[in-house]
Amino acid sequence: MATRIGLTLAAAAFALACLAACSPLTALNALSPANGVHASTGLAFGANPRLKLDIYRPATVTAASPVVVFFYGGNWTSGQRESYAFVGRALAARGFVVVIPDYRLYPEVSYPDFLDDAAQAVAWTAKHIAGYGGDPNQLFVMGHSAGAYNAAMIALDGRWLAKQGMTPAALRGWIGMAGPYDFLPVENPTARPVFHFPDTPAESQPVNHLDGPRVPALLIAASSDRLVNPARNTGGLAKRLRARGVSVEEIYYDGVNHATLVASLATPLRKLAPTLDAVDKFVRKHTTLIQVQAM
Structure with missing residues (x-):
């Protein structure tokens, strides 16, 4: 057991050293095994030239798999x-x-154009994912930080999927990680122009869209998150x-x-949480x- 713990700590230390030495996301990708996973990129x-997506799928499947769209x-x-x-891996x-x-x-x-992009990606997925081994009837949206906001708005505010001939009822669930769901007035100086501060519309907030289909939610946050207040955002939305x-x-998670x-x-940082x-x-x-x- 001691040896196993030692190896885990050594692997984590190595991963963190790599994160410090180069781009953190580049390091994570380099240290994450791609074996057993097929990618279509x-x-x-x-x-629009930017509107492209990558698909990651198991190398072998015996039935159509659930689909997760990650922002x-x-x-x-x-x-x-x-x-x-x-x-993806x-x-x-x-x-x-x-x-x-x-x-x-x-x-x-700026807001709300990127939500149209997100809805368009979900609609494309629903239409085409069967060709990649996915089940369009088992569709989830997921995101981290600003991406969690995007996922929340797709799941809670039906306007965006409606433009694509869909409804949030088509989703089996949504997953938000460290998402900003209730951030008026906008305090982050980078986000202010994105949301037209000081004239940010109240309808831009996920917490103000609670009357649509009851899509199950998994909300995850870091207890010590200093960028997005977990009590106000994750806790507040969960309560509502x-x-x-x-x-x-x-x-x-602590x-x-x-x-x-x-x-x-x-892979190298899963012991964190x-x-x-x-x-x-x-x-x-x-x-x-x-x-x-599970792997």
Whole structure:
């Protein structure tokens, strides 16, 4: 047991050293095994050159798999799908088909244009994912930070999917990690122009969209998150959703912060928090997935 713990600590120390030496996301991708996972990259889902997505799927499946569309964070001003290959690989290794789309960023666009992009990616997935081994009837949206906001708005505010001929009722569930769901007035100086501060519309807030279909939610946050207040955002939204009869699972982890919460999905940092297990359990709970061996 002591040897096993020592190896775990050594692996974590090595991973953290790599994170410090180069781009953190690049390091996580380099240290995340791709064996057993097939990737299809650079698939266009819209006319804009940025609207492309990557798909990660298990190398072998015996039935159509649940599908998770993952939106990355970056304050709606930065980010690219290739940087989150570790997320796609982690979830695909658990038997899911994972879609990671890009979306337009500020200053090219501002609220609410990126939500149209997110809805377009979900609609493309629903239409085409069967060709990649996914079950469009077992569809989830997921995101971290700004991406969790995107996922929340897709699941809670029916306007965006309605433009694509869909409804949030088509979702089996949604997963938010360290998401900003209630942030008026906008305090983050980077996010202010994205949301037209000081004229940010109240309708931009996920907490103000609670009357739609009751889509089950898994809300995960870092207890010590200093960028997005977990009590106000994760806790506040969870409380309001439950009051409306929505099934909500609410988890807080002590061993991570705002950034390392999503990093804990990667192979070398999973000892920081059981985030991947929580996502895996939630998806399986809300699907008819044939059980596969966890990796």
